[in-house]
Amino acid sequence: MSRPAITLKHIGKTWTPEGRAPVEALRDFSLDVMPGEFVVFLGPSGCGKSTLLYMIAGLEEVTGGTIHQDGHEVKEPSAERGLIFQEASLFPWLTIADNVAFGLSIRGTPKLKRRDIALDILRSVGLGDMGDKKPDELSGGMRQRAACARALAMRPKVLMMDEPFAALDVQTRAKMQDFLLQIWRDSGASIILVTHSIDEAISLADRVVVFTARPGRVKTIVPIDLPRPRPSRDPRYHAYRDQFAELLADEVDRAFAEQEA
Numbered sequence: 001m002s003r004p005a006i007t008l009k010h011i012g013k014t015w016t017p018e019g020r021a022p023v024e025a026l027r028d029f030s031l032d033v034m035p036g037e038f039v040v041f042l043g044p045s046g047c048g049k050s051t052l053l054y055m056i057a058g059l060e061e062v063t064g065g066t067i068h069q070d071g072h073e074v075k076e077p078s079a080e081r082g083l084i085f086q087e088a089s090l091f092p093w094l095t096i097a098d099n100v101a102f103g104l105s106i107r108g109t110p111k112l113k114r115r116d117i118a119l120d121i122l123r124s125v126g127l128g129d130m131g132d133k134k135p136d137e138l139s140g141g142m143r144q145r146a147a148c149a150r151a152l153a154m155r156p157k158v159l160m161m162d163e164p165f166a167a168l169d170v171q172t173r174a175k176m177q178d179f180l181l182q183i184w185r186d187s188g189a190s191i192i193l194v195t196h197s198i199d200e201a202i203s204l205a206d207r208v209v210v211f212t213a214r215p216g217r218v219k220t221i222v223p224i225d226l227p228r229p230r231p232s233r234d235p236r237y238h239a240y241r242d243q244f245a246e247l248l249a250d251e252v253d254r255a256f257a258e259q260e261a
């Protein structure tokens with residue numbers, strides 16, 4: 001069997017905000033993400049999903065345990081680990097092509113080559129004609145595709161997405177999910193996606209990691225054993241939906257009970 005792309009061993013994270021009580025966000029969280037695997041993080045609000053993504057990205061430090069990518073300990077951000085947020089964080093003063101090429105300029109890729117790569121990737125995400133536009137001239141879905149193009153330009157081995165489609169309408173969201181599956185297949189990258197949507201988790205994931213309420217731990221890991229595109233009318237799809245609804249309800253109840261205690 002191949003080596004995991006990402007290995008999380010006994011991760012803990014306690015936030016210590018100034019002047020406020022410490023918050024234990026994650027406790028003893030262990031997980032392997034395999035090369036080319038699509039993993040979805042699903043869990044109640046505040047259970048540490050985003051915190052964990054930022055730590056895998058190298059933007060936050062762990063307070064316990066270790067994170068490795070391809071056997072190397074993660075200590076800082078790397079272009080090999082791309083991160084995409086809910087709102088496409090494009091530079092508003094740059095054109096879409098320049099946004100996509102931005103990371104390549106830091107890497108030292110020559111200007112003409114940068115533009116070629118940017119336009120190529122923009123074509124692959126269906127934005128071939130949009131290179132010279134500014135972000136505010138694009139729709140929300142297009143901006144999010146441009147953010148994907150910018151991350152993909154760096155050829156990341158792992159692409160992390162923090163509720164990337166939450167701000168989009170239902171139809172655009174469904175289209176973006178299809179698009180994401182396509183770029184996932186084309187790029188061969190591992191994807192770790194955070195969502196609150198049970199349907200999104202079932203539609204996309206190879207495996208769904210369900211978090212406990214805070215402090216977040218692995219409650220259970222559910223492989224989705226359905227062909228893609230996932231048949232939402234299939235009784236097995238409904239069985240997964242019921243299973244996740246029950247697992248989440250359990251955790252939400254537990255979180256409320258603890259708040260009231």
Ligand SMILES: Nc1ncnc2c1ncn2[C@@H]1O[C@H](COP(=O)(O)OP(=O)(O)OP(=O)(O)O)[C@@H](O)[C@H]1O
Nearest residue numbers: 015016017023025044045046047048049050051052
């Ligand atoms: N910078 C920070 N400083 C202090 N506490 C933080 C910080 N970031 C997150 N937290 C706390 O850590 C806990 C986990 O937050 P996080 O955003 O990772 O959860 P989440 O599962 O992504 O939540 P949601 O689903 O609501 O986005 C929360 O209690 C949050 O308030």
